[in-house]
Each structure stands twice: as C-alpha cells, then as structure tokens.
Amino acid sequence: MNLVELENVSRVFGEVKALDGLSFSVQEGEIFGLVGPDGSGKTTCLRILCGLLPPTGGRAMVLDHDVASDPESVKAEIGYMAQPAGLYEDLTVAENIELYAELYQVPRPRYRERMARLLAFSGLAPFTGRLFRNLSGGMKQKVGLTCALIHTPRLLFLDEPTNGVDPVSRRDFWKILYELRRERVTIIVSSTYLDEADRCHRIALFDRGRARLVMEPLAMRSLLKGRLYRLTVTDRRAALKVLRKTAGVHSPAVFGPDLHFSLSEGTDPETVARALREAGIEAGSPVPAQAHLEDVYLSLMEEASAER
Numbered sequence: 317m318n319l320v321e322l323e324n325v326s327r328v329f330g331e332v333k334a335l336d337g338l339s340f341s342v343q344e345g346e347i348f349g350l351v352g353p354d355g356s357g358k359t360t361c362l363r364i365l366c367g368l369l370p371p372t373g374g375r376a377m378v379l380d381h382d383v384a385s386d387p388e389s390v391k392a393e394i395g396y397m398a399q400p401a402g403l404y405e406d407l408t409v410a411e412n413i414e415l416y417a418e419l420y421q422v423p424r425p426r427y428r429e430r431m432a433r434l435l436a437f438s439g440l441a442p443f444t445g446r447l448f449r450n451l452s453g454g455m456k457q458k459v460g461l462t463c464a465l466i467h468t469p470r471l472l473f474l475d476e477p478t479n480g481v482d483p484v485s486r487r488d489f490w491k492i493l494y495e496l497r498r499e500r501v502t503i504i505v506s507s508t509y510l511d512e513a514d515r516c517h518r519i520a521l522f523d524r525g526r527a528r529l530v531m532e533p534l535a536m537r538s539l540l541k542g543r544l545y546r547l548t549v550t551d552r553r554a555a556l557k558v559l560r561k562t563a564g565v566h567s568p569a570v571f572g573p574d575l576h577f578s579l580s581e582g583t584d585p586e587t588v589a590r591a592l593r594e595a596g597i598e599a600g601s602p603v604p605a606q607a608h609l610e611d612v613y614l615s616l617m618e619e620a621s622a623e624r
Contacts, residue, residue, distance in 0.1 A: 317344045319471055319502050320365060325374035326525075327360050334360040336525035338374070342504055347497060350506040351513045351613075352522030358506035359399070360525075362473050365504070366396045379471065392420070395469035399476040401460025405449035409440060409459050412448055413466055420467035427466065434462045437495055439488070454485025461492065465501075472496065474505040478512065490515055510609045521613060528616050537607040540615055545585055546574040546605035550598040558595045562588060567614045576611055577602075 320342035327335040335357045342348045350358045363369040364376055367387025375382065381389040403412045413434075417427040435441040438458045443451070448459065457477055464472060474493075478486040490512070493503055505516070513519045513533050520527040521536075529536060549555040552570050559568035559575065564583030569576050579585060585602040592599040 318342065319344050319379055320348075320504065321375075321377040322361075322365075323375040323377075325361075325364065325371045325376050327357075327364065327369070328372045334525055335364075335371070338525065338527055340520050340527050340530045342502065344502050345497065345500060346517045347493060347503045347505065347515065349513050349516035349519035350504065350522055351508075351510060351519050351609075353508060356522035357525040358522055359475055361522075362396070362475050362504070362506060366394060366473055367391060368396075390471075392467070393470045395464035395467070395472045397457075397460045397464045397472075397474045397477055399479055401456055401463075403448050403456070403460060403463065406447065408445050408447055409451070410444040412459060413462055416463040417466045422467050430466055430468065431462075434465055438462055438492055452485070454481045454489070457481055457485070457489060458492070461489070465496070470500075470502065472501050472503045474503065476506050476508065479508065486512075510613060513609050521616065523617060533609060536609060536612050540578060540607045540612050543581075544576065544578045544605045544607050544611060545588075545602040546571065546576050547588070547592075547602045548574050548600045549592060554595070555592055555597050555599065558592055558597065559588065562591050567611065569610070569614050571608070571610075574605075576605055576608075578611070578615065 318341045322341070323339050325335055325338040326333065338357065338361060350361060352358055360369065364371050365378055365383060367383045367390055370384050376384060378390045379393055383390060404415070407415065413431055417431070422430065435444065438461065440455070440458055440462065443455065448456065451459065461477065478489055481489065493505070496503060507513070516533065518530065518532050520530045552575060555575055556568055556570070559565045559577055564580040565588060566578045566580065589599050589601055
C-alpha cells in the first residue's frame with residue numbers, strides 16, 4: 317500500500333524551478349530516503365508533502381488525501397521535523413514536548429504514557445529539566461524527533477535530521493528510526509550523506525528538482541557503468557586533473573587516501589598509471605574496488621551534465 321504518491325510535481329519560485337516533474341511513491345512501513353546535494357529540491361518536496369507549500373503543478377497524494385487541495389486533512393496523522401529542529405530555546409526539554417502535545421490535542425493520560433516511552437528509547441529521560449539551548453546538537457535533534465512523534469503519526473517526515481551531528485549521535489538517531497519502523501511508522505528522511513542511504517529500504521537520488529533514480533541502494537550499485545578501480549597516488553589533486561583528460565576514464569573522485577574511477581571496456585588499467593607517471597605523479601597500480609553509492613551518484617551526475 318502506497319502512503320505517498322507524487323506524480324509530475326513541480327514547484328517554481330519566481331524564475332527558479334525547485335522541483336521539475338518529480339514522481340515517486342512510498343510504501344507503508346518503508347524508510348524512504350531523499351538523497352542529494354543542497355539545493356536539489358529535497359526540502360521543497362517535504363514541505364509540499366506536509367501541506368506547508370502548494371505545488372505549482374502535478375499531483376501529490378499523502379494518506380489518500382490531495383495535499384494541494386486539502387492540506388489540513390493530513391496534519392493530524394503526520395509528523396514533521398525541520399532542519400534545524402525549530403524548538404524554543406528558553407523552554408526545557410519537557411516543556412517543549414508538552415507544548416507539542418497540546419498543539420496536537422493529545423489527551424493527558426495518553427501524553428504521559430507516550431512521553432515516558434519516547435524519553436526511554438531516545439535517552440532523554442535524565443535531561444527533561446534542561447533548557448533546550450543548553451543541549452548538544454545530537455540531543456536537540458532527539459528532542460525535535462520526540463516532539464514530532466508525541467501524537468503517534470502514521471507518517472514521519474525528517475529534513476536532514478543528522479546534519480552537523482557527531483557520528484555517535486548519528487548512529488543513535490538511526491537506531492531510534494529503526495525502532496519506530498517496528499512500531500509501523502513510515503519514514504521519509506532527506507539527507508546529503510550518501511552513506512546514510514544504505515540505511516534506507518529505497519532511495520530517490522535528487523538532482524535539480526528531479527528524482528534521477530528510485531530504487532534499493534544495493535541494486536543501485538549494479539548500475540555503475542564500466543569497471544571500478546581505486547588507485548593510491550602522492551598528489552590526488554594533480555592526479556584528478558590528469559584522469560579527467562585520460563580517454564576511457566570516467567567519474568574520477570577522491571575517496572579517503574585513494575582515487576576512485578571507472579574504465580570503459582577495453583581500457584587497460586595500466587594505461588592510467590602510465591599517464592600519471594608521465595605527468596610526474598607517483599602512482600601505484602589500479603586495483604578493482606567495491607562500488608559505493610557516491611560512485612554511482614557521481615557517474616549519474618556526469619551523465620546528466622553531458623546530456624545538458
């Protein structure tokens with residue numbers, strides 16, 4: 317069962333086309349990722365789905381309601397966490413959560429039970445009396461998530477919830493999301509981190525207001541054209557310039573201490589090493605590499621740029 321369906325959705329701000337024929341669907345029980353760089357349309361998409369922003373064209377259905385014509389119909393059944401979590405700095409953790417409970421008109425007995433449950437699995441129970449402004453970045457995000465969940469939504473929208481959060485807090489945040497899925501909450505989360513895409517059941521790769529691909533992360537790796545290699549060099553910046561001009565080399569990029577690139581069929585990996593050495597760059601021999609989603613994304617963007 318699809319809880320979300322977008323069909324050819326567009327959104328224009330003056331002369332800027334934020335969304336351009338966006339189409340995808342989200343199934344009940346999924347963790348669905350909107351992945352792409354800043355400015356690719358992820359936040360605009362989420363705001364339309366939450367009924368906060370009308371689309372310029374197309375059709376956006378959420379929980380069988382058209383959010384363009386009747387945005388209020390879905391707000392009692394969804395939760396939305398913006399980036400950053402826009403809570404009140406001068407209120408405590410408990411006061412912020414209680415405010416959201418009152419806004420959603422959660423009955424007092426249910427609110428107490430729900431708050432105790434959320435505080436327990438988010439680890440916020442010892443901090444309920446602390447002012448929001450005195451929390452760490454990761455804890456602020458957990459409070460924002462708790463506020464979005466206090467009324468038990470069927471569908472949760474998260475806009476870059478781990479942006480600027482330390483690695484340990486990011487891990488803890490995703491543990492909470494998996495717990496929510498066990499409670500049958502469907503989650504749509506946007507992120508600029510491609511490593512987080514592996515945590516989703518399916519992802520939509522965003523580029524200039526469009527979803528270039530919508531599929532499972534593992535299946536997406538198989539789409540990488542050519543053979544992928546990694547190479548250790550002494551000067552990565554200079555080596556990138558050489559690889560971008562070398563025939564048969566595609567999507568060269570820095571990956572930690574190495575370079576990743578793919579080769580067209582028939583291109584000998586050793587010709588790449590020779591080209592670098594001839595340019596005065598010390599390089600080892602290319603070795604086969606396992607594809608990362610970043611490799612796939614860079615390859616897709618290269619193709620899109622060539623089409624444009």
